[in-house]
Amino acid sequence: MRKAMYDAELGDDVYGEDPTVNKLQDLAAEITGKEAALLVSSGTMGNLVSLLTLTNRGEEIILGDQCHVYAWEGAGVPIFGGVSLSVIKNKSDGTLDLNDIKNAINPTDDHKPSTSVVSIENTQNQCSGSPISEKYLMALKDLCNVNKLKIHMDGARLFNASVYLNVEASALTQHIDSVTFCLSKGLSCPIGSIICGSQDFILKAKRWRKSIGGGMRQAGVFAAAGIIGLKKMTKRLGEDHQNANQLAHGLADIDGISIDPEIVKTNIVRFSTLNNNTSKFYETLKSNGVLVNPSNSSLRMVTHYGITSDDIDLTLAAVSKTLREI
Incomplete structure (x- = not known):
């Protein structure tokens, strides 16, 4: 390109x-x-x-x-x-x-x-x-x-x-x-x-x-x-959809995360934390090497060309670590 x-x-x-x-x-x-x-x-x-x-x-x-x-x-x-x-x-x-x-x-x-x-x-x-x-x-x-x-x-x-x-x-x-x-x-x-x-x-x-x-x-x-x-x-957009599906189901398996993985069809994953402490979760996750887009009540992750299946695994590990820390 x-x-x-x-x-x-x-x-x-x-x-x-x-x-x-x-x-x-x-x-x-x-x-x-x-x-x-x-x-x-x-x-x-x-x-x-x-x-x-x-x-x-x-x-x-x-x-x-x-x-x-x-x-x-x-x-x-x-x-x-x-x-x-x-x-x-x-x-x-x-x-x-x-x-x-x-x-x-x-x-x-x-x-x-x-x-x-x-x-x-x-x-x-x-x-x-x-x-x-x-x-x-x-x-x-x-x-x-x-x-x-x-x-x-x-x-x-x-x-x-x-x-x-x-x-x-x-x-x-x-x-x-x-x-x-x-x-x-x-x-x-x-x-x-x-x-x-x-x-x-x-x-x-x-x-x-x-x-x-x-x-x-x-x-x-x-x-x-x-x-x-x-x-x-x-x-290659189907790869992004597969990675988003992997991410959504992985998040659903983490205690403290609220998400319905079945609604994730394409490359956008929205979820929330059960303690609703979005800002603290966002800042701590950032310190653990993962950027996420926060809004008032939820967080958004988007898969794209620069994200691999291995990156999804790293992200899920960072989310679990973040929840333990907050």
């Missing part, structure tokens, strides 16, 4: 003249079954640009209370787009109940913002990396078609979902209007995300990307890594 970055043929992507960026975008569009694609610097930018493109000021987006767009992206959509967020509860499997969506759609009433988009996440990070199935997406599309709504997918870990469900990525994106996926997570690139959609959508998205400062010049350096990620790294 680093050699590809070093050897990348470059141009000015602001003018659409970087051949490596163009190659990456064409490849991404082909893989997702969309007409066109656009390179952006991050998943947050990808979601923001996509939702600004799909909406108009004064409209409303329906999305889940556990989704990244709502919880972890600095309220970018309402700040920059003047768009309201109608937040409904995610189910434990990461989906949004279709009846909840239906009930959240605003009627034609001047007192209410017009509902225009439903935004979903696949896999659903805060629901233990749950993959969203094609069957659900088909049902969601039927509901949105009836109500003339667009669908955006935050597919940060889209390929984890497709690998777990044993379907092509395009099977999960054919039912939605726009999708963002990350190059810098399981695909192991240093930077970047991709937006995919129709030609008209991408033309408008490119203007929004420029407006929020996202145009890059010789971006082929990053795009070269993305090409390697899409061609080679998607094929």
